[in-house]
Amino acid sequence: MNANETTPYPRRSGTAPVWWRDAVIYQVYPRSYADSDGDGIGDLPGITARLGHLSELGVDAVWLSPFYPSPQADAGYDVADYRDVDPLFGTLADADAMIAKARELGVRVIVDLVPNHTSSAHRWFAEALADTPGGPARQRYIFRDGRGPDGAEAPNSWQSVFGGSAWTRITEPDGTPGQWYLHLFDVGQPDLNWDNPEVRTEFLDILRFWLDRGVDGFRVDVAHGLIKQADLPEWQEPQEILSGQEVAKPRPPMWDQDGVHEIYRSWRKLLDSYPGDRILVAEAWVEPAERLARYVRPDEMHQAFNFEYLLAAWSAPAQYAVITRSLEAADAVGAPTTWVLSNHDVVRHASRLGLPIGTPKPNGIGVGDPQPDPALGLRRARAATLLMLSLPGSAYLYQGEELGLPEHTALPDEARQDPTWARSGHTERGRDGCRVPIPWEADAPSYGFGPTDASWLPQPPSWAEYALDRQRGVPGSTYEMYRTALRLRREAELGGGTLEWLPAADDVLAFRNGTVGVLTNFGPNPVPLPDGAEVLATSGALDEHGVPTDVTAWYRA
Structure with a gap:
């Protein structure tokens, strides 16, 4: 780096x-x-x-x-x-x-x-199930005819984030197998049609x-x-x-x-x-x-x-x-x-x-x-x-x-x-x-x-x-x-600051944000802080050699 x-x-x-x-x-x-x-x-x-x-x-x-x-x-x-x-x-x-x-x-x-998506218990979806293919209530969601001669195959191969097919077939109001609706998540979460x-x-x-x-x-x-x-x-x-x-x-x-x-x-x-x-x-x-x-x-x-x-x-x-x-x-x-x-x-x-x-x-x-x-x-x-x-x-x-x-x-x-x-x-x-x-x-x-x-x-x-x-x-x-860090973050205006990377070894992150210096040690050996650094907060105890592994220190830069 x-x-x-x-x-x-x-x-x-x-x-x-x-x-x-x-x-x-x-x-x-x-x-x-x-x-x-x-x-x-x-x-x-x-x-x-x-x-x-x-x-x-x-x-x-x-x-x-x-x-x-x-x-x-x-x-x-x-x-x-x-x-x-x-x-x-x-x-x-x-x-x-x-x-x-x-x-x-x-x-x-x-x-x-x-x-x-809404819930399948939403009023709109109940209206969609009662509607006919292409009707206005169905057009609020993503309904499609199935593939194959009897429409028994899902409209495409999309998968749900939760596993399994992203399509479920409905039964039409007359009791016959009907269209399919898209649900990228659970079967109870039909996707809305945002082109509507x-x-x-x-x-x-x-x-x-x-x-x-x-x-x-x-x-x-x-x-x-x-x-x-x-x-x-x-x-x-x-x-x-x-x-x-x-x-x-x-x-x-x-x-x-x-x-x-x-x-x-x-x-x-x-x-x-x-x-x-x-x-x-x-x-x-x-x-x-x-x-x-x-x-x-x-x-x-x-x-x-x-x-x-x-x-x-x-x-x-x-x-x-x-x-x-x-x-x-x-x-x-x-x-x-x-x-x-x-x-x-x-x-x-x-x-x-x-x-x-x-x-x-x-x-x-x-x-x-x-x-x-x-x-x-x-x-x-x-x-x-x-x-x-x-x-x-x-x-x-x-x-x-x-x-x-x-x-x-x-x-x-x-x-x-x-x-x-x-x-x-x-x-x-x-x-x-x-x-x-x-x-x-x-x-x-x-x-x-x-x-x-x-x-x-x-x-x-x-x-x-x-x-x-x-x-x-x-x-x-x-x-x-956490309480100390949030207080210091607010006092030093770190959220609105500017990050400046400082020289550091390959297994260390070091930067300055305003008046605060930050050092995180990912390596196996302790890393010393700059001479005269005033420690403001640490995620773990420092030792006589500096910042140990898997510890972050804030100090006055």
Whole structure:
């Protein structure tokens, strides 16, 4: 790497910085955050009661995964009604109370929007099933005739992200075998037809509904999937999320089509008509970085998750490459880079980084699978977090990572609820291990998740040691490391800074961001800090020789 190369990053101008350019945003998975009524499922009143934790931690906003009415075929990402709250989680009044409490605490609220598909329980889909082929209700979705003389073969070879065919055949109102509908995810998640003006009008109205209730933005699920290539051509490649390689590949006909950008420009105009810098955040599994940057051009979305960074190997060259590439691509369109290490769809980074370097990203870990080294994983996770929080741009945290929570890697298979487990023929364990309810109090029922021992996914006994009340006020705990880092990040304005690489060995990352120097040691031997360096924060204890392996240090440069 060129140690003298400087990656430019535009500083914010003016006296009123735009909050989202350097925000730290905390993801809450509602069913696993806090349960107010003891039924074992987290809810909106539980979230409201625990919002003080986010204020104390020092984040700027909270993003909530879906809480809308849903059959829960995919944990709420199968939405039956976009303008209400599922009774599992509470009521619209509870949502209003949560938004009001967050505002009182100075925490903005971002909600999930799921525009690629509805639930099969949505009113529109019931109307489509009752309609005739080519009718207006069917045209809201992607229905096609089957192949073969009797239409018994799927319209094409596309596969579901969750495994199996992406097509399901319906029975027509007269009882005969009928058309097929596309579902790139679960069979209960029919894809919408975004070439239909009625679909576009409906979602603009949904955006208005929540903006009028005071939300500060939307995280857009499967933002790269709304438009499909019009002729639905054959595509027999597996549905991989990202290749993680720099090799150019053909773009799949169901992902990252250019037509999605027109949709987001219309949404941006709507959000810009509201006060308070409301934002759009793209969940777009897109590579290379230059393609992802198209989603955050000045008239489109504000942020896009940097999944290439999440997937990068734990090594100095890999981290240098992805950080440099990400900043350059985002800078080219004047956008911030949005860093992330964990979320509700991937193995928690405290476990993922405990696997041997080079291990392909697992889709869940269970009994009988290669197990991560928990001590090594947490050590690297803390170093990775301190590295991430020192980078210019915005950062996302996933609930529980501030406690150092690992994946539940011994979750009984019979307890799994992720549709991936069933649809893959029990070959992919899926995402349940990162969704287990989090521990608040070591000695309370369900570790303080709720007032009873009920928990929709079983919590491992080892989680008592990660509980918040075991870490709050304890020097060196993961929780206190996060609080210190977030405070220093804000005070030193690292999110709005400029990254300048410093000379370093091949197994070390070293850079300066404003007045703060950052060093992450990936190598086997301790690395000294510059003479006279004032240490500000570390992910692990330093020794007499400097920064040990798998440790990040911040110091006054």
